[in-house]
Each structure stands twice: as structure tokens, then as C-alpha cells.
Amino acid sequence: MTRAELIRQIKLKRSFLCIGLDTDLTKIPQHLLDDEDPIYSFNKAIIEATEDLCVAYKPNIAFYECYGVRGWQSLQKTWQALPKDCLGIADAKRGDIGNTSRMYAQAFFDENVSGLGFDALTIAPYMGHDSVTPFLTTEGKWAVVLALTSNPGSMDFQNFKNAEGVQLFEYVLDKVSNWGSIENTMFVVGATRGDAFIKVREHAPDHFLLVPGVGAQGGSLADVCRYGMNRDCGLLVNSTRAVIYASSGRDFAEKAREEALKLQQEMEAELQKAGII
Template sequence: MKREQLIDQIRLKKSFLCIGLDTDIDKIPNSLLDTEDPVFEFNKKIIDATKDFCVSYKINTAFYESRGLAGWTSLIKTFEYLPKDCFSIADAKRGDIGNTSEMYAKAFFDPGSSGMSFDSVTVAPYMGADSVKPFLSFEDKWVILLALTSNQGSKDFQFLTSDGGGMLFESVLNTAKEWGSDENMMFVVGATRGEAFLTIRKHVPNHFLLVPGVGAQGGSLDDVCKFGMNQDCGLLVNSSRAIIYASSGEDFAEAARREAKKVQQEMAAWL
């Protein structure tokens, strides 16, 4: 998907909500457990119920890999079911030496090879340029690079002050933005870091940011919008557990729809 198409979708739906399909087979309603692929059936119902209110779906690959072949099957089926007007994210946190990142890129971007063709994949920055660039050679595909994450452990290294000036996450932004452009790179910035968005926007005023951490992790949508929004919106705000597990009962899809609609309405007020 091109940047312009994503912006059009945001304007059309008055939403910059991304819904995270972190689907845990131990948390889905009993009635689905008798179906051939309960995780896919759950995802399908969640997607049907929420697609009017979001512009993106993010599939957290860990939840699928953990179930081996059965999980990989659910992953591929879920990818195929994603609405084509939604920006699709393989949240895989990959990254390795060049010849290996080429293979990861094929896994998520080359349908002839893997059966999947997401719009984007999340990538970890530690191994540097040649671990990221192979993902950027695919047309209309995006790298979403980790910059400042939403978890407690982000404090271990991401805030270290480095000799380049600024903190490690700033070095990542400044170095990595040269590898691509705001047409094929985004950055992950956790919603739990409201104030840090000011710093982030000094370095990457135009890039889209993928923002996890609203919802179960406690980040504030208002802070994210106040400090992080730019003239093209520039935000995809993710919510996973707070939406897909809004109810643990048979009404999970309606509950997810209600929750997604609520977030969308808050977003509409900001746009």
C-alpha cells in the first residue's frame, strides 16, 4: 500500500486504529473450539465486526508460531482474509544479516514463495543497515522499525546516551531514516512514552509511527495525539487485547465492535 492510499483510508474512516490480532487459543470462546481452525474463526469474526472502524490489522506472529504448523496455517488463512483496504502488518520483529533478512522479506512480502504478502513487517534495529535494507527493496512494502518500545525493558538500552548525541532510540531514528523514506518506513513508538513523542517528532516529523501500548498496556490516546500527530495524521495506534478480548463470552465480536467504535470516535475527534 502507498502512503497516499493509507492517508485516504484514514480520512475516509476517520480512524487511525490498528487492531492487533494477538490471538491466544487459550482465550477464545469455547463455542469456537470445535471448529477446524478456532483461531482463524475467531479472527474472521473479529475482522468482520471491526473492519468499519480501523484502517489496519497487525498480526503478532508469535501467537501463531507458538502452535507450530497449525498456527502457521491460521496465520496464512488470516492474512488471506484481511480486507484489502486495510494496511496489513506482520508484527514479527525480524532482522538478521543481509542474506537472511532477504529470506525474512520473502516470508512476509513474496506470495509466490510463502503464500503471504503483507504491506509491512516490524524489524529490530540492532544489526543495522544490511539487516533492514532487504525489506525495503519490495515496491509499496514497508519496514516498521523498532525505535522506542512500550515495555519496561525499553529502559535497559533504548535510553542510553550515545556519543552520536542523544539517546540510542534517537540514533536509531536518525541513522535509519536515511535507509528509506517516509514512503516505505515507519517507526514503532510506544504509547506509554507520551512526552517522548516531542523528541521523536523532532527527528522524524513526516514519518508514520506505529504506536502500541494504548489499552492493556496503559498508554494514553490523548497524549499520543497531542504530541505525535502530524499534518497527515502520521499515526497508526494499535490496540490488541482491549479490543479482541473485550468480552470472553459468546458476544466477543459485538464487544470488540463496540470497543473499536469507541476508539474510532475518540480518533475522529482528533482528525
């Protein structure tokens, strides 16, 4: 999906919601466990209940890979069930030397070889340019590169500072911005400290940011928008647990829709406030 199309979808759906599909067999409604593929059954119901309210879905690959071959079958079926008007983000945190990153690009982007044709893949930047650029070669495909994450360990290395006071995550933003463009590169920026977006926007004013950490992890949507939104919106805000585990009963899809709707309405208000819609 191109940047222009993503922005069109945001305006059309009045939403910049991304729904995380971290589908955990110990957390999904227990009646689904009798299905042939409970992970897929769950995802399909969640997608059908929410697809008009969000612009992206983000399966967390670890939650599939942990079941080996079976898990990859669930992932493939889940990818096939993603609506064409939503960005499909494989949250896989991949990244390796050039010839290996090319293989990962094939794994997640090239449906004809791997059976998966996601639009975007999350990437860890530690290995540098040849680990990132293989994901930037096809129009409409995105590298979503880790910059400032929302987890407890994010401050171990991401704020490592050089003599000029530049933190590693800022340096990552600067470097990676030059390897691609705003048409094929996004950054992961956690929502747990809204004002960190001020610094992020100094380095990447025009890029889309994928923002985890709103809701269950404690981030505030209002703060993220206040400091992080740009004239094209420039945000994909992810929610996982608050939406997909809104209920553990037979009404799980309906309750997921209710939670997604609340988020969509808050986002609509933010888009209006910013004059984007």
C-alpha cells in the first residue's frame, strides 16, 4: 500500500488505528479451542468485527512462530484474511546482513514464494544499512524500523548518548531516514512518554510512526497526537490487548468492536481538531 493510499484510508475511515494480532491460545475464548485452527478462527472474527474501524492489522509473528509449522499455517491464513484496504504489518523485528535480509523480505513481502504478502515489516536497525535497505526496493512495501520502543529495556541502549548529546535513537532516525524515503520507511516510537515525540519529530517530521503502548501499556492517545501528529496524520496507533481481549466470552468479537469503535471515535476527533478531515 502506498503512502497516498494509506492517507486516503485514514481520511475515509476517520481512523489511524492499527490492531495488533498477538493471538495467544491461553487468552482467547476457550470455546474456540475446539476449532481446527483456533488462532485463525479468532483472528478472522476480530478482523470481520473491526475492519471498517482501523487502517492496519499487525500480527506479532512470535505468537505464530512459537507453534512452528502449524503457527506459520495460521499466519498464512490470517494474512489471506486481511482486508485489502488495510495495511498488513508483519511485526517480526527482523534484520540481518544484506543477503539474509533479502531472504526476509521475500518471506514477508513475496506472496509467490513464501505465501505471505504483507505490506510492511518491523526491522531492528543494529546491523546497519545493508540490513535495512533490502526492504526498501518495492513500491508500496514498507520497512518499519525500531527507533524508540516502549518496553522497560528500551532505555538500555536507545538513549546511549554521543559527545554532542545525541541519543542512539535520534541517530537511528537520522541515518535510516537517508536510506529510504517517507514513501517506504516508518519508525516505531513507543507511546509511553508522549513528549519524546517532540524529539522524534525534530528528526523525522514527515515519516509515519507506528506507535505501540497506548492503552494497556499506559500511553495517552491525546499526548501522542499533540506531540506526534503531522499534517498527513503521520501516525498509526496500535492497540492490542484492549481490543482483542476485551472479552473472553462468546461475545469477544462484539466487545472488540466496541473498544475499537471508542478508539476510532477518539481518533476522528483528533483528526478533526488537526484539520485533517
